[in-house]
Amino acid sequence: MKSTLDHAALAEEFNKDEERVDWHDGALWWIRQKRDRSAHQTPQWEELREAASAIKSNVISNLHDYLIQFEENLKKNGVKVYWASDAEEHNQIVYSILKAKEIKQMVKSKSMLTEECHLNEFLEERGIEVINSDLGEYIQQIDNEPPSHIVLPCIHKRKEEIGELFHEHLGTEKGLSDPTLLTRVARKHLRNVFLTRRAALTGVNFAVAETGEYVVCTNEGNADMGAHLSEVQIASMGLEKIIPERKHLGVFLRLLARSAIGQPITIYSSHYKKPRPGQEMHLILVDKGRSNLLARPDFRESLKCIKCGGCMNTCPVYRKSGGLSYHNTISGPIGAILAPNLDMKQHADLPFASTLCGSCSNVCPVKIPIHDQLYKWRQEIVKQGYSASRKTFSMKAMALTLSSPEIYKTAGKTGRWLLNNAPFAINNKFNPWYKQRDMPDSSQQSFGEWYAKNGSKK
Amino acid sequence: MSTRENILAAVKKNQPALSALPDISVFKVHEEDVVKKYSDVFAGIGGLLVSAGSLENVKDLIRKDFDQNKRILTTLPDLTDVAELSDPDADPHTLEDVELAIIEAHLGVAENGAVWLTEDVMGHRVLPYITQHLAVIVREESIVSTMHDAYSKIASEDYGFGGFIGGPSKTADIEQALVLGAHGPLSMTVYLIK
Numbered sequence: 001m002k003s004t005l006d007h008a009a010l011a012e013e014f015n016k017d018e019e020r021v022d023w024h025d026g027a028l029w030w031i032r033q034k035r036d037r038s039a040h041q042t043p044q045w046e047e048l049r050e051a052a053s054a055i056k057s058n059v060i061s062n063l064h065d066y067l068i069q070f071e072e073n074l075k076k077n078g079v080k081v082y083w084a085s086d087a088e089e090h091n092q093i094v095y096s097i098l099k100a101k102e103i104k105q106m107v108k109s110k111s112m113l114t115e116e117c118h119l120n121e122f123l124e125e126r127g128i129e130v131i132n133s134d135l136g137e138y139i140q141q142i143d144n145e146p147p148s149h150i151v152l153p154c155i156h157k158r159k160e161e162i163g164e165l166f167h168e169h170l171g172t173e174k175g176l177s178d179p180t181l182l183t184r185v186a187r188k189h190l191r192n193v194f195l196t197r198r199a200a201l202t203g204v205n206f207a208v209a210e211t212g213e214y215v216v217c218t219n220e221g222n223a224d225m226g227a228h229l230s231e232v233q234i235a236s237m238g239l240e241k242i243i244p245e246r247k248h249l250g251v252f253l254r255l256l257a258r259s260a261i262g263q264p265i266t267i268y269s270s271h272y273k274k275p276r277p278g279q280e281m282h283l284i285l286v287d288k289g290r291s292n293l294l295a296r297p298d299f300r301e302s303l304k305c306i307k308c309g310g311c312m313n314t315c316p317v318y319r320k321s322g323g324l325s326y327h328n329t330i331s332g333p334i335g336a337i338l339a340p341n342l343d344m345k346q347h348a349d350l351p352f353a354s355t356l357c358g359s360c361s362n363v364c365p366v367k368i369p370i371h372d373q374l375y376k377w378r379q380e381i382v383k384q385g386y387s388a389s390r391k392t393f394s395m396k397a398m399a400l401t402l403s404s405p406e407i408y409k410t411a412g413k414t415g416r417w418l419l420n421n422a423p424f425a426i427n428n429k430f431n432p433w434y435k436q437r438d439m440p441d442s443s444q445q446s447f448g449e450w451y452a453k454n455g456s457k458k
Numbered sequence: 459m460s461t462r463e464n465i466l467a468a469v470k471k472n473q474p475a476l477s478a479l480p481d482i483s484v485f486k487v488h489e490e491d492v493v494k495k496y497s498d499v500f501a502g503i504g505g506l507l508v509s510a511g512s513l514e515n516v517k518d519l520i521r522k523d524f525d526q527n528k529r530i531l532t533t534l535p536d537l538t539d540v541a542e543l544s545d546p547d548a549d550p551h552t553l554e555d556v557e558l559a560i561i562e563a564h565l566g567v568a569e570n571g572a573v574w575l576t577e578d579v580m581g582h583r584v585l586p587y588i589t590q591h592l593a594v595i596v597r598e599e600s601i602v603s604t605m606h607d608a609y610s611k612i613a614s615e616d617y618g619f620g621g622f623i624g625g626p627s628k629t630a631d632i633e634q635a636l637v638l639g640a641h642g643p644l645s646m647t648v649y650l651i652k
Binding site for chain 1: 460461462464465466468469470471472473474475476477478479480482484485487499503550551554567569570571572582583584587588604605606608609610612614617618619620621622623624625626627628629630631632633634635637639640641642643
């Protein structure tokens with residue numbers, strides 16, 4: 001499913017359907033507005049963001065000890081603990097747990113980490129079927145597409161397309177596209193899945209070092225249906241999900257759903273601590289680049305992310321290019337600063353998929369300076385020689401133009417003359433600025449020329 | 459070195475100098491009327507709120523609002539006139555046909571409408587999730603203002619599983635259209651009692 005096209009090329013594909021782009025843009029902006037209303041109704045909202053950011057700074061600075069404390073408490077609670085340095089190791093661990101119990105089918109709730117690890121494909125190659133139970137992720141799975149948004153996995157799809165998928169995979173009537181009816185069909189189908197699967201895997205939103213419990217947040221109740229009906233419960237988490245004490249959950253649970261979708265709290269905030277009698281609980285701590293990110297002072301704050309998706313909903317580039325254009329499990333502004341840490345060359349285009357307007361940083365509940373990091377990644381990528389050659393060339397041309405007053409004047413004059421006398425030289429497909437927009441009319445003179453004439457007049 | 463030791467060594471080497479935890483006791487919201495606030499917020503998130511007054515009244519309401527021919531389960535011995543008492547030894551898969559589950563919450567949270575339940579009041583961990591409809595008894599004096607207050611009350615209590623539940627299960631995954639009843643309950647009723 002890996003794409004070889006970059007963000008700009010994929011966004012261009014998405015932009016061909018203007019009506020869809022407008023609808024996508026509007027749907028996400030509506031969620032951003034709900035977030036604003038919810039935030040404004042919450043007293044001490046800015047102080048809460050400060051506190052959340054400070055708690056996460058403490059976590060990052062003391063992660064070693066918290067991990068050891070968390071592990072000790074997990075063991076005390078009867079949970080089996082594993083460590084994985086990369087996707088391969090993580091997937092092998094899940095496979096070995098299932099194999100030991102001769103389990104061939106597993107149900108999984110939302111977990112971006114296992115998406116990143118391509119766990120489903122790994123297990124399927126070994127004869128184990130995995131069903132994603134979050135409705136949006138289920139829809140993406142039957143369409144053989146990755147999620148396009150971390151909170152709203154199929155936000156880019158129209159209901160008619162989902163109706164078509166259900167017709168094909170669940171045998172619904174052709175043309176059925178009513179969201180309530182489609183949800184009922186999925187409910188019935190997935191209920192049977194929950195009742196028949198012996199193993200359930202969940203992600204982790206928050207892991208409390210002090211108690212060894214972990215919290216999983218959903219609106220649908222799918223994590224709980226899977227976990228409480230399973231005999232083997234597995235949780236996969238990145239190292240950065242740790243928080244120090246139970247009382248800190250108060251801060252994060254107040255921020256998470258409000259920032260994500262403008263809801264006061266997720267419907268379900270489940271605190272898993274010990275296995276039920278007769279049940280096994282396993283937890284896998286995954287590094288996958290986290291410890292490496294800790295060593296980058298400019299970028300380590302991105303480890304604070306609580307995966308609310310707020311930065312995506314507000315980003316003008318995300319809203320108009322769609323999550324799949326980012327060719328990375330985590331898309332949008334946060335994906336664009338996390339991905340280069342894992343593979344700078346492969347994701348060299350992502351930090352450039354931004355206007356650096358700063359809206360992402362302004363809504364981030366843990367105050368990650370996302371747009372600053374995007375800017376810093378650009379510098380890093382150019383320094384390492386991974387930036388697109390066309391961009392490097394035009395930047396060099398720009399630097400030359402701006403460093404010489406004579407070239408600057410001549411270039412300005414030429415540009416204005418062309419726009420006025422030979423617009424076809426600029427309004428053509430070789431000019432990326434001409435795509436999806438008309439070039440403006442140009443003035444007859446530059447500011448410099450105007451000032452020389454008028455500047456001295458009183 | 460094992461993977462565990464490798465990861466821990468890398469984390470120790472790369473983590474920055476210690477940064478102090480903030481004081482979160484500053485988050486105080488004084489709510490004039492927490493019961494009213496709770497009621498408004500809960501109704502706003504798609505819950506059904508009934509000021510029942512007493513457990514006796516809850517029984518009448520259950521008889522009136524729910525089909526007695528369907529399976530109604532409770533963990534409250536006082537409600538066995540209207541519901542079957544949950545059997546802690548039953549296989550959780552046998553709860554598949556439960557139409558209504560009636561549970562008492564430890565506390566309610568005014569700012570978001572959620573209730574806090576632990577497995578000892580749930581009877582079975584899966585019960586409040588698998589039931590078609592959920593009814594929760596909330597004592598008015600147990601309602602707190604914010605999540606901070608909720609965690610002060612929960613403090614260091616031990617449990618195997620606990621959860622906040624803030625309304626009927628929901629999804630908006632299909633074109634952002636809100637649908638109540640995703641995988642969990644189709645409705646959630648809170649009966650407030652004194």
